[in-house]
Amino acid sequence: MSIANHSLWVMCLLLFAEGGTLSFLTTPTLLYFGEFHESWAVALLGSVSSAAGSAVQLLLLRWALSSGHRWMKRFAPSREKVEEAIRRYPSASFLALLLARATPLPDAPLKLVAAVAEYPIGLYSLAVFLGSLPYFYVLALVGKDLHLPNWILAGALALIAVGFALDRLRTSRARASR
Numbered sequence: 001m002s003i004a005n006h007s008l009w010v011m012c013l014l015l016f017a018e019g020g021t022l023s024f025l026t027t028p029t030l031l032y033f034g035e036f037h038e039s040w041a042v043a044l045l046g047s048v049s050s051a052a053g054s055a056v057q058l059l060l061l062r063w064a065l066s067s068g069h070r071w072m073k074r075f076a077p078s079r080e081k082v083e084e085a086i087r088r089y090p091s092a093s094f095l096a097l098l099l100a101r102a103t104p105l106p107d108a109p110l111k112l113v114a115a116v117a118e119y120p121i122g123l124y125s126l127a128v129f130l131g132s133l134p135y136f137y138v139l140a141l142v143g144k145d146l147h148l149p150n151w152i153l154a155g156a157l158a159l160i161a162v163g164f165a166l167d168r169l170r171t172s173r174a175r176a177s178r
Helices: 008-019 026-034 039-066 079-088 090-101 108-116 121-146 150-176
Strands: none
Touching (some): 008 026, 008 039, 026 039, 026 121
């Protein structure tokens, strides 16, 4: 593998793109780059990149939801319910975003709520950054200690892709049977 493939810049570009999409490559990316770099550097730079990508995705979601596309309405919760919940519990929404990013669980529902409620981009990015730091640090440490072969990471990625495809197939069949 060439030096460019181990570069922190490559990792940052991958995590930025991941933050703006479905984020299913984050774990294998951090495990891979954790083997070659200090865990704190992987966590810090990875968190910044992921938060920036997530901010771009939030802006795109806001645009898509506010543009009146009928196909987006089925994904969006009622604006009134979301705004009321955020007004009543402003710190809870920040904490929920932070905790969601500190785990491997998907945070897409919270991103959607944040987009509908027009949650401040700066606060959203800060929550993503702070939540990602410990999670990314642990993954980088694991990558450094385990020295996972590339074929295991590729296999994990393939399993994630198959799981995603099966979930899409299942939901499309459920919709067709209604």
